[in-house]
Amino acid sequence: MDDIDRALVRNLQEDAGRSYAALGAAVGLSAGAAHERVRKLRERGVIRRTTVEVDPAAVGSGVLAYVMVDANAWMGDSAAAFAAIAEIQEAHVIAGSASVLVKVRTATTEQLQDVLRRLYAIDGVSGTQATVVLETFFERPVPL
Amino acid sequence: MDDIDRALVRNLQEDAGRSYAALGAAVGLSAGAAHERVRKLRERGVIRRTTVEVDPAAVGSGVLAYVMVDANAWMGDSAAAFAAIAEIQEAHVIAGSASVLVKVRTATTEQLQDVLRRLYAIDGVSGTQATVVLETFFERPVPL
DNA sequence: ACACCAGGTGGACGACATCGACCGGGCGCT
């Protein structure tokens, strides 16, 4: 994981469709060498997968909210219960007054309310506090 | 934006490296037709870009925190000020007691503290409340 | 000083993206 690897990852974050020849040229390597390094980055799990960034509003998820979930029980083993709610994009166990922080995307605020209802149905959940996003300044890849 | 488009996007979210032939087969179309639909999805901005998902811990961003930023002024035009802090991965204007919610990734808690210091330096920022993530259950693509 | 090896180069081969010519079915117009 040297500077060249970091440059490769940065390039792929910008555009994963870039050719290995272009990738190599960008970091001063041949196409074959660039290919080999990227292969190893995948193998090591540094690169998890190559995916596509979607405009949430265009696919019917115009409403974004963060929900602090309070609990009266140990939530460490409840990942599956949160994953079962399709509208939840992220779920984290947090330090602080609440127990879990989830990121929710829905089409409407009514559907957001429905997600809150389903959150309450999870074992151990004692309360929620939703924060609705008014405007997203930016969302960008993991920093290097 | 019909069911076929949704299926295509779902497939590309899973693996953007999939061939157009495989993509077409998955939705009952020829490679050419699949290619054309994906091209239009990009053109329309439904697909913003094709990128690579990176393991944050592997690139020196093992600490994740959400920070509620309080302000005593209108923050609507301050996107650039937040974008200038490289460790900030997301920044949203929110409804509620705080003004802005930011997602921060750093290597250490010391660096997190430094980010908080730089947040205070932004015009209009009057306070911060950081929530450190202990464990991430999951992070997944925008739901369809 | 020598041998080993991780990591790089360049070329060959096959697969895949990309484009164009052609086709069919749905919709609006007369």
Place this chain on the structure above:
DNA sequence: AGCGCCCGGTCGATGTCGTCCACCTGGTGT
């Protein structure tokens, strides 16, 4: 209702690119 237009599809040709391999080189440890 009939006609023609056009969006969106299939199929096939072409060139680029990913992928693999054989060979090379510079650094490291004994």
